[in-house]
Amino acid sequence: MSCESIRFWSGPAAVLVNRESFTQKVAIAVATATVVSVRTPPGHHVENALRPVALITGTSSGIGLAVAVKAARAGYRTVATMRDTAKAGDLLEAAAEAGVRVDVRRLDVVDRDSVAAAVAGVVADHGGLDVVVNNAGQGHVGTVEVDSVEDFRRTMEVNFFGVLHVTKEAMPHLRANRGRLVTVTSVGGVVGQPFNEAYCAAKFAVEGMMESLAPVAATQGVRVVVVEPGAVGSNFLENVSVGSELENGSGEGWRDAAGAAPMPYARALRSYLERSTVGLARAQTPDEVADHVLRVLSSDAPPFRVQTSDAARRLVGLKLVDTDGAAVTGVTAQWLRW
Numbered sequence: 001m002s003c004e005s006i007r008f009w010s011g012p013a014a015v016l017v018n019r020e021s022f023t024q025k026v027a028i029a030v031a032t033a034t035v036v037s038v039r040t041p042p043g044h045h046v047e048n049a050l051r052p053v054a055l056i057t058g059t060s061s062g063i064g065l066a067v068a069v070k071a072a073r074a075g076y077r078t079v080a081t082m083r084d085t086a087k088a089g090d091l092l093e094a095a096a097e098a099g100v101r102v103d104v105r106r107l108d109v110v111d112r113d114s115v116a117a118a119v120a121g122v123v124a125d126h127g128g129l130d131v132v133v134n135n136a137g138q139g140h141v142g143t144v145e146v147d148s149v150e151d152f153r154r155t156m157e158v159n160f161f162g163v164l165h166v167t168k169e170a171m172p173h174l175r176a177n178r179g180r181l182v183t184v185t186s187v188g189g190v191v192g193q194p195f196n197e198a199y200c201a202a203k204f205a206v207e208g209m210m211e212s213l214a215p216v217a218a219t220q221g222v223r224v225v226v227v228e229p230g231a232v233g234s235n236f237l238e239n240v241s242v243g244s245e246l247e248n249g250s251g252e253g254w255r256d257a258a259g260a261a262p263m264p265y266a267r268a269l270r271s272y273l274e275r276s277t278v279g280l281a282r283a284q285t286p287d288e289v290a291d292h293v294l295r296v297l298s299s300d301a302p303p304f305r306v307q308t309s310d311a312a313r314r315l316v317g318l319k320l321v322d323t324d325g326a327a328v329t330g331v332t333a334q335w336l337r338w
């Protein structure tokens with residue numbers, strides 16, 4: 001299959017279906033998914049305006065890829081976006097293995113025009129938008145003294161402003177369909193982690209934005225959820241950027257960062273990186289995290305905050321008494337019913 005968009009039929013039925021509740025649509029999706037797997041001949045795509053539409057960012061690898069395949073299997077018309085559609089190979093292979101189709105489109109979360117164009121294209125071609133999964137993100141290792149202000153800005157651009165761009169474009173459509181906005185943040189969105197000042201600042205910012213938005217969006221029937229993984233065995237570590245002053249041109253990135261550290265933090269950084277590497281052995285798989293995201297989509301009343309493992313829940317629990325966010329969102333929702 002090519003990386004080009006696959007157009008689905010959209011028309012009056014798409015308008016009609018918008019009156020269904022989110023969970024009714026999910027039930028239809030699950031039923032339809034069965035039909036798709038049993039009856040659809042290879043190479044023939046199902047044009048079914050009854051299935052809810054899910055847009056996922058950052059699907060070239062890892063969690064986004066796994067969510068896209070599982071969403072398609074669950075019956076969603078799945079729009080799998082990525083900043084470079086030439087990287088769609090792994091996703092398309094996984095989709096083919098699972099016997100599902102995904103609609104691959106370009107979306108670079110830092111480029112507002114590309115976000116606007118992608119969302120408008122999806123609404124035009126699919127008739128609406130029911131689910132957005134803000135997944136795209138990138139780690140950054142450094143610390144204030146070796147990170148440039150530009151390092152901070154770049155990390156905020158992808159991890160915070162990227163989420164803002166997508167959310168802002170998607171909200172009118174999610175509101176129209178009483179849909180769901182799910183954002184993959186991190187335990188690092190709750191607990192500040194050493195040598196992650198820029199990344200955690202961005203993920204904290206996302207959590208603050210989403211926690212504030214949740215009660216407001218709920219007045220319009222839109223559920224807002226943050227999903228907080230701990231370590232996940234994806235391409236994340238390969239993609240982590242390092243502070244400007246930790247770059248030594250070896251091409252080893254964070255793996256060589258401690259050796260390159262021209263500063264008094266080298267020992268602490270080495271310990272942190274060694275611990276992180278060991279921790280990877282206990283990392284969750286992207287599939288496991290994706291299962292949590294899919295549960296959020298199928299649940300009648302998902303909590304605001306979802307940790308994807310016991311270890312993640314324990315760490316977040318050190319910081320929060322209200323680990324699933326029910327107490328905070330319960331109180332703030334009341335402020336809107338004054």
Ligand SMILES: NC(=O)c1ccc[n+]([C@@H]2O[C@H](COP(=O)([O-])OP(=O)(O)OC[C@H]3O[C@@H](n4cnc5c(N)ncnc54)[C@H](OP(=O)(O)O)[C@@H]3O)[C@@H](O)[C@H]2O)c1
Binds near residue numbers: 060110187
């Ligand atoms: N892995 C972990 O340990 C871990 C833990 C907690 C939270 N998370 C969060 O989980 C999410 C997914 O990460 P992952 O673990 O699946 O890592 P990953 O395999 O590196 O996937 C990250 C995805 O984000 C995409 N991306 C990066 N910048 C983008 C941009 N400007 N526009 C659109 N897409 C962009 C990447 O695309 P390219 O292929 O083009 O780079 C890739 O598809 C991230 O938000 C991350 O912060 C990860």
